[in-house]
Structures are given as structure tokens and as C-alpha cells.
Amino acid sequence: xxxxxxxxxxxxxxxxxxxxxxxxxxxxxxxxxxxxxxxxxxxxxxxxxxxxxxxxxxxxxxxxxxxxxxxxxxxxxxxxxxxxxxxx
Numbered sequence: 001x002x003x004x005x006x007x008x009x010x011x012x013x014x015x016x017x018x019x020x021x022x023x024x025x026x027x028x029x030x031x032x033x034x035x036x037x038x039x040x041x042x043x044x045x046x047x048x049x050x051x052x053x054x055x056x057x058x059x060x061x062x063x064x065x066x067x068x069x070x071x072x073x074x075x076x077x078x079x080x081x082x083x084x085x086x087x088x
Contacts, residue, residue, distance in 0.1 A: 004050035011043030011060075031074055037067040 001009075018036035021027040045060035 004047045007043050007050070008047030011040045011045075011047060014040030014043065016040075031071065034067050034071045034074060038064055038071065041067060 014036050018027075018033050018040065021036075022029060022033050027033050041060045041063035045057055045064060048054075048056035048060060
């Protein structure tokens, strides 16, 4: 198995693990779920760059960016709850 196949397979495994764990109630859509998505999509994006498959580079790159935004939002929500600041 090539290096790009191993990297891509690990990335897809992380994405599917996040989906499965969330779907069956083992984890919530919290930080762990988002981190699994970031790592999985990041590895899948990198593997796609290695094989020069640009449509997946765009797809997985967007997935990483949206997940990072979600992680930021989850952090902000957590901070608001600790300070008991109303959501605007």
C-alpha cells in the first residue's frame, strides 16, 4: 500500500469513526467529534494533494475549515456558559 493510500485511509477511518460514534450516541457533537473531523478531513485532504486529485482537495479542505469554525464556535459557547453571558 502506498503512502498516500495509508494517509487517506487513516483520514477516512477517522471521519467514519466520528460519524458512527455520533450516530449511535457514543459521543456528542462536541469537541471530540469536531477534532476527529478536522484530523480525518486534514489527512484526506493531504492524501488528495499527494495524488493530485483536486476535487477532493477542495472538498476536504472546506471540511477542515468548516470544522475549525465549528470548534471555535463550540469554544465560544462553552465560554459563554461559564460566564453565563446571554447569546446574541
